[in-house]
Amino acid sequence: MQVEDLDTPVLIVDLDALEENVARYRRYFEGHRIAFRPHIKTHKTLALAHRQMAEGAIGITCQKLGEVEVMVAGGLRTDTLVPYNLVGRQKLDRLTALARQTRMTVAADSEYTVRGLSEAAHAGGVSIGVLVELDAVGGRTGVSPQRAVELGRLIDALPGLELRGVMGFPTPPKTRPLFQEALDLFDRAGLPHPVVSGGSTKCAFQAHEVPEFTEYRAGEYLVGGAGHMWGGTHTVAQCALRVITTVVSRPAEGRAILDGGSKSLSATFREGSMGHLVEYPDARFYGASEEHGHVDVSACAQKPEIGERVQVIPVHPCPCVNEHDELVAVRKGRVEAVWPIYARGKVR
Amino acid sequence: MQVEDLDTPVLIVDLDALEENVARYRRYFEGHRIAFRPHIKTHKTLALAHRQMAEGAIGITCQKLGEVEVMVAGGLRTDTLVPYNLVGRQKLDRLTALARQTRMTVAADSEYTVRGLSEAAHAGGVSIGVLVELDAVGGRTGVSPQRAVELGRLIDALPGLELRGVMGFPTPPKTRPLFQEALDLFDRAGLPHPVVSGGSTKCAFQAHEVPEFTEYRAGEYLVGGAGHMWGGTHTVAQCALRVITTVVSRPAEGRAILDGGSKSLSATFREGSMGHLVEYPDARFYGASEEHGHVDVSACAQKPEIGERVQVIPVHPCPCVNEHDELVAVRKGRVEAVWPIYARGKVR
Numbered sequence: 001m002q003v004e005d006l007d008t009p010v011l012i013v014d015l016d017a018l019e020e021n022v023a024r025y026r027r028y029f030e031g032h033r034i035a036f037r038p039h040i041k042t043h044k045t046l047a048l049a050h051r052q053m054a055e056g057a058i059g060i061t062c063q064k065l066g067e068v069e070v071m072v073a074g075g076l077r078t079d080t081l082v083p084y085n086l087v088g089r090q091k092l093d094r095l096t097a098l099a100r101q102t103r104m105t106v107a108a109d110s111e112y113t114v115r116g117l118s119e120a121a122h123a124g125g126v127s128i129g130v131l132v133e134l135d136a137v138g139g140r141t142g143v144s145p146q147r148a149v150e151l152g153r154l155i156d157a158l159p160g161l162e163l164r165g166v167m168g169f170p171t172p173p174k175t176r177p178l179f180q181e182a183l184d185l186f187d188r189a190g191l192p193h194p195v196v197s198g199g200s201t202k203c204a205f206q207a208h209e210v211p212e213f214t215e216y217r218a219g220e221y222l223v224g225g226a227g228h229m230w231g232g233t234h235t236v237a238q239c240a241l242r243v244i245t246t247v248v249s250r251p252a253e254g255r256a257i258l259d260g261g262s263k264s265l266s267a268t269f270r271e272g273s274m275g276h277l278v279e280y281p282d283a284r285f286y287g288a289s290e291e292h293g294h295v296d297v298s299a300c301a302q303k304p305e306i307g308e309r310v311q312v313i314p315v316h317p318c319p320c321v322n323e324h325d326e327l328v329a330v331r332k333g334r335v336e337a338v339w340p341i342y343a344r345g346k347v348r
Numbered sequence: 349m350q351v352e353d354l355d356t357p358v359l360i361v362d363l364d365a366l367e368e369n370v371a372r373y374r375r376y377f378e379g380h381r382i383a384f385r386p387h388i389k390t391h392k393t394l395a396l397a398h399r400q401m402a403e404g405a406i407g408i409t410c411q412k413l414g415e416v417e418v419m420v421a422g423g424l425r426t427d428t429l430v431p432y433n434l435v436g437r438q439k440l441d442r443l444t445a446l447a448r449q450t451r452m453t454v455a456a457d458s459e460y461t462v463r464g465l466s467e468a469a470h471a472g473g474v475s476i477g478v479l480v481e482l483d484a485v486g487g488r489t490g491v492s493p494q495r496a497v498e499l500g501r502l503i504d505a506l507p508g509l510e511l512r513g514v515m516g517f518p519t520p521p522k523t524r525p526l527f528q529e530a531l532d533l534f535d536r537a538g539l540p541h542p543v544v545s546g547g548s549t550k551c552a553f554q555a556h557e558v559p560e561f562t563e564y565r566a567g568e569y570l571v572g573g574a575g576h577m578w579g580g581t582h583t584v585a586q587c588a589l590r591v592i593t594t595v596v597s598r599p600a601e602g603r604a605i606l607d608g609g610s611k612s613l614s615a616t617f618r619e620g621s622m623g624h625l626v627e628y629p630d631a632r633f634y635g636a637s638e639e640h641g642h643v644d645v646s647a648c649a650q651k652p653e654i655g656e657r658v659q660v661i662p663v664h665p666c667p668c669v670n671e672h673d674e675l676v677a678v679r680k681g682r683v684e685a686v687w688p689i690y691a692r693g694k695v696r
Contacts, residue, residue: 007436007438007439007696008436008696009695009696010695010696041638041639063638063639064639084596084639085596085597085605085654086596087594087595087596087607087654087655088355088356088594088655090355091355109597109599110597110598110654112654112655113596113597113654116655135599139642140599140605140637140640140642141596141597141599141605141640142599143599246435246436247435248432248433248434248435248461248489249433249457249458249461249489250458251457251483251488251489251490251491257433257488257489259435260695262614262615262616262667263667263670263693263695264695266610266614266615267610267614267615267616267617267664267667268610268615269615269617289488290389290411290666290667290670291389291411291412291432292488292489294487294488306433306435306458306460306461307435307436307460307464316615318638319610319611319615319638322611322638322671323670323693323695324693324695325693345611345671345672345673347357347358347608347611347612347671347672348355348356348357348358
């Protein structure tokens with residue numbers, strides 16, 4: 001089957017581009033002797049997680065336990081990191097069940113989380129690895145180096161837990177002093193930190209500027225995205241993930257309506273755009289309703305016509321993938337595989 | 349099972365609130381003798397579509413053929429409107445297959461769409477109803493009254509099609525002159541228009557101000573949403589759809605992180621917010637990553653603690669529902685049903 005035979009909107013991944021991304025990030029991380037732990041939340045797909053493991057990954061990162069459950073059931077009993085505060089009886093039960101099947105490490109940024117983890121691990125008779133989350137650039141989760149060492153002491157003292165080090169997200173080079181300070185405090189307290197984990201595709205190629213990193217997490221590196229294209233890490237050709245759409249209306253001279261809206265691309269909006277039109281680089285994808293993509297084509301010398309197919313590179317691949325049940329793998333215009341996105345919708 | 353037993357994040361609908369919405373919109377539309385055709389894209393759920401039909405709807409509205417297929421397979425062989433330009437061989441094949449099973453009406457705003465519909469209907473030996481889409485308030489799809497009558501003539505002349513009238517979206521009272529002009533032109537051309545269809549929950553209670561409407565489409569009326577709460581059509585109690593989340597981190601005095609981010613609520617952002625926190629009305633849900641909801645709790649006299657559960661009313665229910673596989677129906681804190689969201693993810 002050819003890509004032209006697929007009805008739209010349809011989510012595709014170009015395998016040549018994907019393999020080039022795998023190779024160039026592998027070269028970088030191996031060259032700098034930083035272990036690589038891909039984040040599967042970008043693709044949520046067993047086929048790609050297995051491929052990442054075969055390409056030198058030391059394990060995987062998942063953001064939700066539901067993703068880990070899919071991966072384990074799909075044959076990926078590997079070293080798994082969930083960089084998230086797992087809270088509540090149900091999740092802790094599932095975590096200990098998983099820890100019986102595969103090596104689990106989680107993140108924590110509060111005493112509440114740490115005590116819950118310890119009680120569950122102790123009661124379940126398992127050992128859970130814990131990384132203390134540092135507040136890397138502010139604005140989300142994580143603690144200061146001072147607070148991190150307090151949590152580290154607690155983790156080290158409590159039953160069922162193994163203190164494995166520290167992590168942060170995102171971790172541009174400017175976060176190095178923070179990691180240095182935390183590690184120094186850990187050393188002075190006699191606390192172990194075999195793992196120092198950085199993350200984010202955006203600053204992946206600067207990971208070596210924080211030589212403390214023992215490992216690195218990235219997900220979007222695999223497929224790019226319009227945000228990464230604008231940021232300079234991926235060319236248009238290296239943006240492997242696309243939503244193929246059809247122009248369904250041309251209600252005004254300067255406006256084209258695509259059959260892919262927020263339900264195909266996600267409602268993510270960045271830098272005034274919901275995606276980059278490959279065939280019409282001068283078009284501006286300025287908005288969407290659920291099933292309509294709204295594109296300003298005034299600046300395009302030639303304008304798309306109704307019935308024409310247009311490839312859109314989403315601004316953020318992870319939520320875009322989460323809208324779909326299947327990912328169509330394409331090489332040189334031919335369909336090679338249709339992968340179920342088994343880990344989509346795993347909100348818990 | 350009680351609602352407290354559900355792990356988070358979880359999508360729930362409060363049945364008392366939902367039934368109150370059904371009743372008050374039914375009273376309004378019956379009182380004004382406007383036929384009601386609910387849009388199932390909001391809930392994407394068979395149980396609720398059947399309930400809407402039992403509560404006096406004349407048929408349903410679906411935005412994608414995949415939604416119609418789910419409804420028909422689920423026992424809803426009813427008068428069905430798809431207010432969308434259906435373009436391309438695959439969709440037209442599916443449309444004619446559906447038209448053999450149930451009465452189908454679609455919208456069109458171009459000669460391209462109309463000719464495609466006619467060829468498919470004629471070849472398939474079926475009759476497809478067509479409404480011409482008027483450009484109601486500008487900005488999405490639809491045509492002018494002058495262009496509408498040209499398309500009306502074409503639809504009326506082509507085989508396989510039945511001209512059924514006109515539609516628009518959204519249709520606040522200020523769109524009345526547009527409908528009047530189009531209908532006047534239709535009358536002068538001797539074209540039929542048994543259906544004049546308005547739509548949008550936002551202006552549903554003003555539908556009677558456009559007395560030309562024979563029927564009306566709304567979806568979100570059923571469950572509200574933070575946008576409708578701010579707009580005044582739904583009280584907090586009438587916002588039936590909620591995502592129950594757990595506070596997983598309190599990294600700063602003024603910040604709470606919920607375990608529901610864009611993957612549970614959708615990435616939709618309105619008036620600087622991603623949702624309304626029921627228990628903390630002074631909180632500001634200012635951002636999210638996929639699995640983290642970022643809430644400013646500085647203005648809250650009492651602040652949420654880690655492990656606490658918080659109900660979020662999403663700003664836009666339709667994309668929020670599309671993130672989930674199941675909708676948990678709750679009454680007075682007890683789980684009455686867990687409905688599969690069979691029509692979620694039907695991007696085609």
